[in-house]
């Protein structure tokens with residue numbers, strides 16, 4: 126689904142025509158970058174897979190003629206983050222989408238703690254560092270800025286069998302909702318994008334077998350459309366259905382339901 130002309134006009138008027146999307150080599154980030162490029166935004170895109178990142182950049186330029194700068198690196202490492210901040214310092218980036226992230230699953234006690242800490246570095250520490258940096262950069266701009274944080278529907282309650290991943294997204298959601306208020310006077314719009322299951326590279330890396338999922342394309346448009354409108358978007362009907370149904374339940378019941386859901390997503394691990 127494409128962005129409507131009035132949304133494109135509003136986004137460009139408010140935030141200019143440069144955007145940064147982290148984690149644009151697959152899934153949600155790639156779909157967001159494609160939509161933005163198609164809408165005429167120049168882009169900085171990131172990912173660890175350098176050849177893939179460069180081919181996506183070339184493809185976007187060939188298809189839509191917008192400038193696309195690929196900056197590769199592992200964003201769980203501070204030196205790569207610092208390099209990205211340095212390389213983008215001169216660019217008038219008005220929309221920053223902090224999408225790069227991954228999940229883990231299974232019982233935490235059995236996990237490799239290095240993976241769990243690495244996930245916190247990427248999902249939380251880097252996201253904090255980059256939010257702080259770009260908010261300060263945008264504060265000095267004459268026009269508005271926008272920061273989009275990729276949260277998740279798992280952010281709204283604890284999730285046994287994905288305990289640390291859900292906790293990392295609870296951090297993102299809480300940070301984003303607070304920054305939405307704190308940065309409003311600075312003319313910076315913060316949005317938490319909190320999808321349910323999406324078919325992407327996510328499930329393989331998280332070792333989850335998810336059931337019904339949305340496609341990245343289905344959620345890209347509602348996310349971009351919600352920029353500057355509210356603090357959280359639940360993109361897609363499936364996400365809304367799942368989150369609204371859970372919302373009315375007591376917290377302890379929500380946790381038990383999510384435990385059952387995640388137990389289904391990780392059943393194959395116990396059968397192996």
Ligand SMILES: NC(=O)c1ccc[n+]([C@@H]2O[C@H](COP(=O)([O-])OP(=O)(O)OC[C@H]3O[C@@H](n4cnc5c(N)ncnc54)[C@H](OP(=O)(O)O)[C@@H]3O)[C@@H](O)[C@H]2O)c1
Pocket residue numbers: 147148149150151152153154171172173174175198199200201224225226227228247275276277278319320321322323324325326327328330
């Ligand atoms: N899929 C879902 O069901 C779902 C639901 C809710 C929220 N989310 C969130 O949505 C975001 C995007 O996930 P996705 O579903 O699109 O998964 P994906 O297809 O696996 O994409 C993840 C992106 O992040 C990049 N990335 C991963 N680790 C990185 C690292 N250490 N340094 C730099 N880049 C890294 C990947 O690029 P490289 O591999 O090239 O580094 C890739 O472009 C994540 O924050 C995820 O938690 C996903």
